[in-house]
Amino acid sequence: MPNSTRRAADPDSAPDTVRLRGVGFGYADRPDVLRDVNLSLTQGSFHFLTGPSGAGKSSLLRLLTLAERPQTGRISLFGRNVTDLPRGGVPAFRRQMGVVFQDFRLLDHLTAFENAALPLTLAGGKTADHAADVAEMLRWVGLGQRMDALPPALSGGEKQRLAIARAVITRPRLILADEPTGSVDRAMGDKLMRLFQSLNKLGATVLIASHDEAMAERVGASVLRLENGHLSQMTPAGEAA
Numbered sequence: 001m002p003n004s005t006r007r008a009a010d011p012d013s014a015p016d017t018v019r020l021r022g023v024g025f026g027y028a029d030r031p032d033v034l035r036d037v038n039l040s041l042t043q044g045s046f047h048f049l050t051g052p053s054g055a056g057k058s059s060l061l062r063l064l065t066l067a068e069r070p071q072t073g074r075i076s077l078f079g080r081n082v083t084d085l086p087r088g089g090v091p092a093f094r095r096q097m098g099v100v101f102q103d104f105r106l107l108d109h110l111t112a113f114e115n116a117a118l119p120l121t122l123a124g125g126k127t128a129d130h131a132a133d134v135a136e137m138l139r140w141v142g143l144g145q146r147m148d149a150l151p152p153a154l155s156g157g158e159k160q161r162l163a164i165a166r167a168v169i170t171r172p173r174l175i176l177a178d179e180p181t182g183s184v185d186r187a188m189g190d191k192l193m194r195l196f197q198s199l200n201k202l203g204a205t206v207l208i209a210s211h212d213e214a215m216a217e218r219v220g221a222s223v224l225r226l227e228n229g230h231l232s233q234m235t236p237a238g239e240a241a
Ligand SMILES: Nc1ncnc2c1ncn2[C@@H]1O[C@H](COP(=O)(O)OP(=O)(O)OP(=O)(O)O)[C@@H](O)[C@H]1O
Pocket: 027, 028, 029, 030, 033, 051, 052, 053, 054, 055, 056, 057, 058, 059, 060
């Protein structure tokens, strides 16, 4: 793990980082994607979110990034009720999260370095102050030779690694990642998982949506399973708790 990700864990007990109570969510033509979902993620916990294609994993992550709002129930983040948070309050919550989107959402007109540095730049940092941290992170994810490349010139796996570097560069308290290893080989997938685990050991709460139940087992993380709109908690060994 790069030095730049080191941060002391908060030793005090804290409210759940994520708390959903009775959450229902859907779309006009698919109204029952999530039904009465309850979820508590304690600070510093590590979870996989699994379930068949179309089960609603991305939708659940979109609720947590406040890109969507639930039709019923209540969502709290970092101990604050955000169910009806006005739009103007969203950026302050987003700054505490590192999000890896399934479609990466890189800015094609910025270099890999500039993309990875963007959260620090948006927070008001000067490039000179964070250049070494950004370069170290990019080297760590294997993009040391590609820092000046624009995203259209990167492979799918390189884009994915860049999206992860950007998501964690601010050492967020909450990391939400949608299929973050779907475009890389197993060795790189395991390496990226070690990055998430290192950040988790330092106090970050991590939720990873993935089809890869074998990886969840290798990591030994708690497994949450979405099926038919319902969320169930599995043990690390994959048995119903
Ligand atoms: N913007 C949208 N408008 C309408 N329906 C949507 C929208 N986004 C997702 N859906 C539908 O909601 C359901 C859940 O989709 P979602 O992407 O959350 O599932 P997922 O578990 O992440 O799937 P995958 O594993 O294939 O990525 C699917 O039936 C999908 O077609």
